Amino acid sequence: MNLKEKIAEIPDFPKKGILFRDISPLLRDPSSLSLVVDEFAKRVHPKDVDVFVGIESRGFPLACALALKYNKGMVMVRKQGKLPGSTHKLTYNIEYGTATMEIQNNALKKGEKVLICDDLLATGGTAKAAAKLVEKIGGVVTGFAFIIELTELKGSKVIKGYRYESLVKY
Numbered sequence: 001m002n003l004k005e006k007i008a009e010i011p012d013f014p015k016k017g018i019l020f021r022d023i024s025p026l027l028r029d030p031s032s033l034s035l036v037v038d039e040f041a042k043r044v045h046p047k048d049v050d051v052f053v054g055i056e057s058r059g060f061p062l063a064c065a066l067a068l069k070y071n072k073g074m075v076m077v078r079k080q081g082k083l084p085g086s087t088h089k090l091t092y093n094i095e096y097g098t099a100t101m102e103i104q105n106n107a108l109k110k111g112e113k114v115l116i117c118d119d120l121l122a123t124g125g126t127a128k129a130a131a132k133l134v135e136k137i138g139g140v141v142t143g144f145a146f147i148i149e150l151t152e153l154k155g156s157k158v159i160k161g162y163r164y165e166s167l168v169k170y
Contacts, residue, residue, distance in 0.1 A: 040167075051072055053116045075107045081102075101133060112140065114141050116134065117144070124154070127146075149170070
């Protein structure tokens, strides 16, 4: 099965000049979603992760599916103002502006091994911000799992030093 066939291309979203890679059709198809989970299961050893962290919002279904596969927990990193209780926040640059993300202060135990999940690695800013948030509350980032990598944007350089896996490269 070719996962690229299940990824929609949406021109000029979220702004003119951007070609958005949409994983919605992939998530809708059970065999494609199973393939994604199975591919990451081949690449990530269960001893390397205690908790999966999903980045809002397209990282949530991937993190949740992997957490179920591994019988582990899942934590959310969300946009500012979306999580209740006490949080840590971080503002960072993205491809087309800035964003602020948060994680709940008590979401992880000190020393827990974390695999951060998102749909896409582009410039790496969002991934790096999520790693900083995880580390700020005591988690240990053991790697990243991305369905898509936009290689020309060189996000892998921004997350240099961290292990990462991506299934589809553009």
